[in-house]
Amino acid sequence: FFAADFDVLYDCPIFIGNQEVLSFEVQGIDHVVAIEEPGSFDRDKLVSVLKRMVEAAVSIIGDIPYRHYTFIMMGEGRGGLEHQNSMAVFSSVPNLDDPNDYKGWLSFIAHEFFHLYNVKTIRPIALGPFDYDKENYTNMLWFSEGGTVYYEYLILNRAGFMSRDEVLEKIQNIIRSYENVPGRLYQSATEASFDAWIQPFFGGADATISYYDKGAALGMLLDLKIRHETKPQKSLDDVMRILYQKYYKEKKRGFTDEEFRDVCESVARL
Template identity: 50%
Template sequence: MSVLTNNVQAQSVNPVLQYTVSMPNPESHYFHVELNCSGWKEETIDFKMPNWMPGYYQMMNYSKMVENFVAKNDNKDLAVTKANENTWQINVTKNRPFTLSYDVKADKQFVANSFLDTTHAYIIPNSLFVYINENLNIPVSVKISGMKEGMKIATGLESIKESKTEFYASDFDILYDCPILIGDLEELPSFKVKGIEHRFVGYKLGNFDKVTFMSNLKKVVESAVAVIGDIPYKEYTFIGIGPGQGGIEHLNNTTVSFDGNGLDNPDTMTTMMNFLAHEYFHHYNVKRIRPFELGPFDYDKGNKTNLLWVSEGLSVYYEYLIVKRAGLINEQTLFNNFESSINAFENSPGRNYQSLTQSSFETWSDGPFGKQGENANKAISYYDKGPAVGLVLDFAIRKATENKKSLDDVMQLLYWQYYKKMQRGFTDAEFQQACETTARISLAKEFEYVYTTKEIDYNAYLSYAGLRLKEQVDYDSKSKKYSFQFLDTKNESQQKVFYSWLNK
C-alpha cells in the first residue's frame, strides 16, 4: 500500500458497481457519492450502509450521516423506500443500468469516522459505500473526483491501470479494509524488510528527526516479523491521518492519528513506537490470526467474540516486547510498561466482577475500556488484563518446556495452522489447545485467569525468570502500586528464561 500503488487491470464483471466520490463543497464537511450499477437481474434491490467497521468493535451507525439518497434510471427518479435505519430499497428495471447518489456528512475527527475539510479528506469506506445484501463478494471500483491541484492519495486499494485516482477492490471486505487519505501528503524515506517495501505517508506530520524515526520504525517491523517469521503482504504503509485519536489495523496498512511534533523527546518517541508496534502487529494478530467469529463479517449486526483479549490484549503484550527486542528501550522501561497494565487492572474494582472473555464479548455494549458511569466498577479492560495473562501464559510455557518453547511458538502455530493452512479463525477451545500443545502440559490452571475472576498469582510465574512483583499501598488514595524487581539470586534456568524472553 502506498500513495502510488501496484497497478492492476480491473476486470469486466457482471454485475458492476462503480463508485465516484467528489467533494464539491469541502467546507461543508459533505462528501458526495455516486454509484453506477449495471447487470442486475433483480427488480428490487436493498442497499445497506455498514453499521460498524472491523477493528473498532462498536456500532457506529454510519447511515445516520447519509442525506439526499436518490436513485435514477435514464434521468428518471426511481422509487426509494427506507426499509430501516441503514437500508434503502430500490425498485429498478431488470437488466437496466441505474445510478444512486447521496451525501455523507463527515465532520468528526476520529480514526473510525470519515472527515472532510478544505485541507484534506479521510474516508472510512464503511461510512461512505453502501453494499447489496448477500453480494459482498463482487468486485467494485472507486474513483476520487475533484481533487485540488497537488493533492495525493494514500490507500491500500490497488490502482486501475496507471490512474492515480481510480482504484479497485476484489470484494467488499477488501474495500472496507482500505481507508483513503487525500491531501497535501508527505512521504518519509521508505525501508525494506525481507525485500518488502514499508512506507510512512501522512498529513501534517510535523517537525521531527524523520531519519531516526524511520530507522526506529524499521527495527520495530523487523522485531515484529521475527515473532511470526513470514510477511504476508506485497507492501505495507503506515498512514498518518493527523488529528483524530486512535489507530485502526488493516491487512496491508494501518491508519493512525499522528503528530510528529515532540518526537525529539525520547519518552514521546518511545510512546509512539509502542503505538505503531501495536497497530502493526495487528496485521498478524486479528487480521490473520483471528478469532473464528471475526469472519465473514456481518456489517449489519456486528461480530461478537470472547477472544478480543487475544486480539487486543496479546497485541499489547507483544507491543511491549517488540519495542524492547528492537533495542529501542531498556529493561526498566519494559518493566514500566507491564507495571502500567498490571496497576490499571489490579486497581480496577471490576476485576472481581468481569472475566477476560466477558470483557471481550461485552465490548459492543461496554466499550473497549469497560463500562462507564455507575457501572464502571463492574467491568475491566482487556487492554489491561490481556497483557498480564499473556505474561502468565508465556512464562508457564517456557517453564514447562525448559525454555524451548514460548508464546511466540503459539502465535506461529495459529498463523500457519489456521490462517495459512485452514484459512479460518480459531475457537476459544482451539486457542487453549494451541497453548497446551506448545507447552505439552495442561494449562487449565492458567486459563482460569481467562474464564474467571480468579486473582492472578503473578509471582508464581515471574519467578521462572528470576523476577517478582512488589506490592505497595498508597494510603492516601488507597490504591495499590506494583513494580517489577529481580530476585536476590537467579539460577541458570531463570537467567535463560529471562534473557530468552527479552530475545537477547
C-alpha cells in the same frame, strides 16, 4: 486497484491529501509513511525507527503477509485502526530526540502494526470474514487486544528501544491499573470481550474491566507458563506461529476458543 472480495475492499482505507511520503524496505517489501501534518523532525531517524520496529515484529512470525504496507498518519489525536496492509492513525510525529516522548508513540505504532498478525491474520473465527448485517461477538478480544499490548512492549525491547526493566515497569503499571478497578471482582476477560459492543472497552465502570489490561497480564502469564513448562524451549511466539501457519495459511480461517486453548496446551506440553 482490485479487491478480491468486499472484506478486502472494506479493509483498504482511502485518504486523499497532500501528505509527505517517506519510504523504506524490509525484506524487499515497500513500506510507505504518508504524513498529513509532517512538521519539523528528522526524516532519516523516523525511517530508521519504523524499520527497526517492523523488522522486530515480523521476526516473531517469520513471514510477511502483505506485498506492501502503508502508515497513514492523519495529524493530531490518539487512536487508530489496523488493516491487513496498512494502519490509519491520528498522530503527529513526536520529538525523536526525546526517548520519553517517542517511546510511548512508538509503542502505539507497534501495537497497530502487530495487529496485522494478531487480529487480521491470527484471529478468532468471529473476526472475519465479517457478517456486516449484525454484531460479531467473540470471547477472545482479551488476547487480540490485550495480547497485542503485551507484544508491543516485547517488540520495542527486541528492537532495542526499551530495556527489560522498562518493559516490566509497563506491565507492572498495567497490572496495577487492573487491580485498582472494582470490576475485576465481577467481570472476566472473556465476558469483557463479549460485552465490547455494549460496555466501554477500556473498563472504568464499577462492574467492568479493560480487556486490554487484563489481556496483557494474561498474555504475559501464558508466555511465562509456556517457558516454565518447556524449560524454556518454547514461548508464546511458538503459539503465534502455529496459529498463523495452521489457521491463516493452511485452513484460511480464524480459530475457535477451543482451538486456541489446544494450541497453547500443545506448545506447553500440558
